[in-house]
Amino acid sequence: MYFNKPDQKKRRIQSPFILRLRLLLAVGTICISLNARSATPDLLQLSPVENFRYSVDLSTRFLHDSFPNKSGFQNAVGFDAYTKITSAERDWATIVIQLYGMRLDGHPRPAPFFEGEDDWELMPRINTMNIHLLPDRSLNLKIGHYEIPYGLEVPINSNGTIRQLNHGPNLGVKVDYGVGLNGTLEHFQYDFGISRGAGVEFDLDTDAYIFAGRIGTVTDRESFYGINSVGLSVFHMESDKAGSNTLRRQRVGLDGQYYMGPFGAMGEFSVGHDSDRFLVNSLAELNVVNRKETLLFYLQYRHRSIDRPAAWDRFANIGAGVRWAPDNHWALSAQIDRTVEHFGSLPESTLAQLQLRYRF
Amino acid sequence: MKRSLFILLTALVFMAPAEQSCGQAFCALRDPNRIIGELFPDFSQFKSITAIIGKPEVEAIEKATGLKCDPREFGSHRLYAVFNEGGLEGFVQSRSEIVDWGIAEIIIATDTKSNLKGFRFQRCRSRYREAAEADIVQEFLKRLSSDELISMARDEKFREAIIEQASLSKKVDPLLKGILSGVAKMQALMQVVWDDEIAALGN
Numbered sequence: 001m002y003f004n005k006p007d008q009k010k011r012r013i014q015s016p017f018i019l020r021l022r023l024l025l026a027v028g029t030i031c032i033s034l035n036a037r038s039a040t041p042d043l044l045q046l047s048p049v050e051n052f053r054y055s056v057d058l059s060t061r062f063l064h065d066s067f068p069n070k071s072g073f074q075n076a077v078g079f080d081a082y083t084k085i086t087s088a089e090r091d092w093a094t095i096v097i098q099l100y101g102m103r104l105d106g107h108p109r110p111a112p113f114f115e116g117e118d119d120w121e122l123m124p125r126i127n128t129m130n131i132h133l134l135p136d137r138s139l140n141l142k143i144g145h146y147e148i149p150y151g152l153e154v155p156i157n158s159n160g161t162i163r164q165l166n167h168g169p170n171l172g173v174k175v176d177y178g179v180g181l182n183g184t185l186e187h188f189q190y191d192f193g194i195s196r197g198a199g200v201e202f203d204l205d206t207d208a209y210i211f212a213g214r215i216g217t218v219t220d221r222e223s224f225y226g227i228n229s230v231g232l233s234v235f236h237m238e239s240d241k242a243g244s245n246t247l248r249r250q251r252v253g254l255d256g257q258y259y260m261g262p263f264g265a266m267g268e269f270s271v272g273h274d275s276d277r278f279l280v281n282s283l284a285e286l287n288v289v290n291r292k293e294t295l296l297f298y299l300q301y302r303h304r305s306i307d308r309p310a311a312w313d314r315f316a317n318i319g320a321g322v323r324w325a326p327d328n329h330w331a332l333s334a335q336i337d338r339t340v341e342h343f344g345s346l347p348e349s350t351l352a353q354l355q356l357r358y359r360f
Numbered sequence: 361m362k363r364s365l366f367i368l369l370t371a372l373v374f375m376a377p378a379e380q381s382c383g384q385a386f387c388a389l390r391d392p393n394r395i396i397g398e399l400f401p402d403f404s405q406f407k408s409i410t411a412i413i414g415k416p417e418v419e420a421i422e423k424a425t426g427l428k429c430d431p432r433e434f435g436s437h438r439l440y441a442v443f444n445e446g447g448l449e450g451f452v453q454s455r456s457e458i459v460d461w462g463i464a465e466i467i468i469a470t471d472t473k474s475n476l477k478g479f480r481f482q483r484c485r486s487r488y489r490e491a492a493e494a495d496i497v498q499e500f501l502k503r504l505s506s507d508e509l510i511s512m513a514r515d516e517k518f519r520e521a522i523i524e525q526a527s528l529s530k531k532v533d534p535l536l537k538g539i540l541s542g543v544a545k546m547q548a549l550m551q552v553v554w555d556d557e558i559a560a561l562g563n
Contacts, residue, residue: 039435051410053436054431057385082386089443090405126387135405137393147387157388184394221481259485261461293462294429327431 051091054081057100059160065108072106072117076160077343078125080359088134091343098125098159109119109351113200123200125159125175130182138183142193142256144178148193148212148234152283155219162333162353163321166268166283169302173199176210190215195238208239215257228257228276235272249274251281262288278307296323306343316341331357343353376546392467396442397479403449406442411553413437423508424548427541431459439554441561448472448561451550454482455542460534461485463514472562474547476502476509480541488528492535496526501539506547513540530563 057078064071085093089161092273092320100123107117114121128144149154152165153174167174180193190213216231235251251272258265263286270281280303288296301321305312321335336349396406412511413436416428433456440452450471465483470476477496478551481489482489491497500522504512512518519536 015534051408051438053386053410053412082388082389084408084410087405089407091391091407094391098385098387126385128387136397136403137391157385159385159387185399186394205375220390220392248449261485261487277377291461292458328435 004186007356013050018172027294036143043221051086051149052081052083053099054079055359056080057160057357057359061162061353063108063357064227065219065349065351066351067347070106070108072104072108072198074107075105077101078160093129095129096126098127099123099180100160105188112280133327135182139187140182142180142191143178143183145175146193146195147175148173148178148195148210148235149180149193150212150235150251151214151231151253151270152257152266154191154214154216154231154233155257156266159333160357162355163300163323165283167269168269169304170253170268170281170283171212171237172209172249173197173237175200178210180213184220184278187218188220190288196238206240208237210235210237212236214255221335228259230256233270247275253281262290264288269278274306280305294326295306296325297321298320300337312345314341315339329358330358331359333357365480391438391440392452392454395439395467395482396469396482399452400442400444402444402554403442404444406440406452407531408438408552409557410436410438411557413549413553416432417549417553419457420552421545421548425541426514427510427544429545432456435544437549437553439557441558442469450477451558453546453549455546457538457542457553459484459486459538460531464535464538468539468546470527470550472504472544473518474542474550476504478502479543480560481535484535486535487495488535489531491528491532492539494526494528497522497528497536497539500525501543506544509540510544513537513544515560528549 021147021241028197051294057080059074059076061069061074063074067218078098081097083095084091086096102121102123104117107114110117110119119169124145125232126143126145126147128146129221131141131143133139133141148167150171153167156165158164159335170216176195176197177198178193179183180191182191183189192213193211195212196202197210197211198206212233212235214233214254216229219229231254233251233253233255235249237249239247239249251270253268253270254270256266265286267284268272268282282303284301285298288298298321302315302317302319304315317337317339319335319337321331321333325331333355335353337351342348374540376562387460391408394404396421413434415434419433421427422429438453442449442452450469452467452469452476456469457466463483464481464486467482468476479493481493481560501509512522516533519533519540522536523532
């Protein structure tokens, strides 16, 4: 799902300085906020206090892969915090901190940043400060470990859920350390950033980088059969992680969402290159919700074609899922994915997932 | 180092107050800044004021309005104080109300005295959205007192009067009920939850 380079695990070992710096930043923000919480609010001073909130995010996920015939678990305990730095009459910055401890037990498809199918890993998800340069939010500066601004992932949050969009299969990276500009104007919104190209890890000994961005219609006008967040995205990555061969990954993508009463449809279509290989990548989803939106059913179709020297190589996957979230705490999700066409000569396979998530 | 971080995470788990829970990850939270600009064309800036809506607050809202709250209304909620060059101009809240198909997110604006100033749907899957947002509906609702808004939210017959007066389809009614419920609950919340902060801003 993420970088798939053979020497990646060697580079996992991070500088103690970087680890300490990350810890210091996280703990510092939390302590400032918690300590100041008890103080008398002074609306004339900058404060990260008034809007501080945090939740604990627990989840356990069971997975079964038909090829190879293997079952396992993915468990997570996370700290999800949010605050704003505020003065008497203005929000100056929004801070999000998400630190997760992940545990795999016999995971059939572990992500590359794990050391195998049984592993503990500390995983920073979204850890950003979005500085509001202009008070109407038309220009903001985002710094930190952010979600790559590309495609449907910009208007839709799939963080920690079984239901995923196309970042992993298409871009190979979902979150990265970097800096970017974003904002909302009257008729459109934009989000662009340049980042380390390192994904979950913070590699200092690499010249990799990613430039990515999306410009689209505003996402706050979702309506019946209206234009809902149509967006155009670009992605350019240079990665020298393998040392000898540089990977250049480029994408241009178009995404959109449409809603009619309880029904929703969305899609993302990308073309681009992985080094000198042209490829086409697409995702389509149909979904339906109940009246209270506590239940969501969806069908997904993913397709990827790569122009190899001999012939086009294709991958196709069909998925069906359901999510039941009766309140602000619980979410029970299940999904089955059937890979009907595989790259190379790999056989068809089915992945079943069941996840229970609790936030408090 | 890894062990220290896991110990920190474990400690944070036990420190978390349950009433702050939010069903979605916080990275998904968005401010309605563009709609604030539509509702307050002269605004220069705004600030967020977050409060925890727990069981006592929900009970107080239900008692004050007679309107039932959804379990998802518990948790942290934001009130936006909107300023122009001359000072405080009003308040905005994003309210989630269950309508005919799914949850509608309604951005509601009041003046500094908690009187309705206007509203826009931020998210609405009904085809009658534009009808419900029409100027004639907004002007009618702005003239109502808090008690009249609550009565209309609770009684379909009162809402029929607006629908007839504005020559709207009867299918606008679920949206109208959502708007009225949202406005009534926001006005009650401003008294029950944010009264101190609002008073401080006025000084």
